[in-house]
Amino acid sequence: MTSFELSRDSFGKLVFSSPDLTRPVAGVVPVRAFPIGAPDEGIAIVDADGHELAWIDDLSVVADNSRKLIEEELANREFLPEIRRLVHVSGFATPSTWDIETDRGPFKLVLRGEEAIRRIAHSSLLIADTNGVQFLVRDLQSLDRASRRLLDRFL
Numbered sequence: 001m002t003s004f005e006l007s008r009d010s011f012g013k014l015v016f017s018s019p020d021l022t023r024p025v026a027g028v029v030p031v032r033a034f035p036i037g038a039p040d041e042g043i044a045i046v047d048a049d050g051h052e053l054a055w056i057d058d059l060s061v062v063a064d065n066s067r068k069l070i071e072e073e074l075a076n077r078e079f080l081p082e083i084r085r086l087v088h089v090s091g092f093a094t095p096s097t098w099d100i101e102t103d104r105g106p107f108k109l110v111l112r113g114e115e116a117i118r119r120i121a122h123s124s125l126l127i128a129d130t131n132g133v134q135f136l137v138r139d140l141q142s143l144d145r146a147s148r149r150l151l152d153r154f155l
Contacts, residue, residue, distance in 0.1 A: 004045070004054050006066040014073060016045055016053050028053060030070045035078065036120060036136065043070065081107065082136045083127070086147040092154070095130070102135065109135065114154055125151075 004018040009026050016028040025047050033042030040059040044052050059067055081102035088099040094113045099106070109129035111117070116128040125137040140148060 004066070005063070006045075006069045008069065014069060016047075018054070021053075025053060029077070030073050032074065032078075035080070036124060036126075036138075043074075045070075080134055080136050082138055083143075083147075085144055086150045089150050089153075094154075100135070107135075109133070111154070117154055 007015045009015050013026050014028045015024045015026045017024040027048045028045050031044045031046055043056040045054040046052050081104045083100050083102055085101040090097040094111055096111050098109050112130050118126045120126050123140045127135045
């Protein structure tokens, strides 16, 4: 277990308490070091000025109540829908409109150009639409065959 505790104040902000501090610190923020590759490893708790108060090697060792608060805060800060399936692509020339299914529901994205698709690991991609929303393909091999075939036309 870790030697700190998190709670929320009356304004809903995270409050960090530790035996090393003389008083609690309000307005702290959890920040992932590796949000895609290792989302539950390497999390810093930082104050409003960005100073690190605690480092968490593995989120599973954090006390249940603090872990829940960290997960809630990260979910509120990070919006990275994961593409589960490509339903339809308007054309193979860009810009093109994609109908996709994500872990957050169906969506239409407009791909400006092939440069909006970035490989971030061997089988992971980040795809940016024209509005700047980033979509994650965590594992190309986990997509169905038709989705992989459509995506291959742009890679």
